[in-house]
Amino acid sequence: MFSNIIISAGKFLEEKGFRIEKSKIIDPGNITVDLYGFREGHSLWKLFPFEDHFFIYNLDESDLKSTEAFSNLHNTARIMVNSRFSKPKWMRYKVPNIITVGISNSAFPKEMKTMVSIPAPYGVGGEKHSMYLIDISEKKLYSAGIQRTSATAVTGGTAASVSLAPKNIDPTNRAYHLISEFLQTIF
DSSP states (O other): OHHHHHHHHHHHHHHTTOEEEEEEEETTTTEEEEEEEEEEEEETTTTEEEEEEEEEEESSSSSOOSHHHHHHHHHHHHHHHHTTOSSOGGGOSSEEEEEEEEEESSOOOHHHHHHHHSOOOOTTSSOEEEEEEEETTTTEEESOOOOOEEEEEEETTEEEEEEEOOTTTSHHHHHHHHHHHHHHHHO
16 A cells, blocks of 8 residues: 555655656664655746655554654654755755655554644744645545744734745645645545
């Protein structure tokens, strides 16, 4: 079952402009990623260059189905991606988006679902990252969801507010929509 999902995910990512590698070994830690996808692009015309890095793991055939183990996978991916850059995060114009996806044929522990539902702090910039869990048996996606940007203005004593969730500009939203679209093809 999982090999079919990896094949489908690989084809889907390639159609979306990703270069993919199966069974990629990443350092530090000498960890094997079941499927790695990478693409570069620009959001908002040519203004904001980005890199999307997807790390997809089968959590059924390993001892990785815990918050600590999955968090370690994600942090290792972040270290690997950030090692590609010579500038510190706060100086980067091109921002990597690091996505770790765990797939299972059975339910995830509550702690794992809670962990991935908390949005990652953005800090001073230079990197975006998030984690996703896909429960195949329940056909459910667990994540922090869509990120919203709010703006409020006061004019003449009247306050106006707007909440935006840009689909392709915000890296977290770009990943969320991409994963959701992929899940529609397999569910």
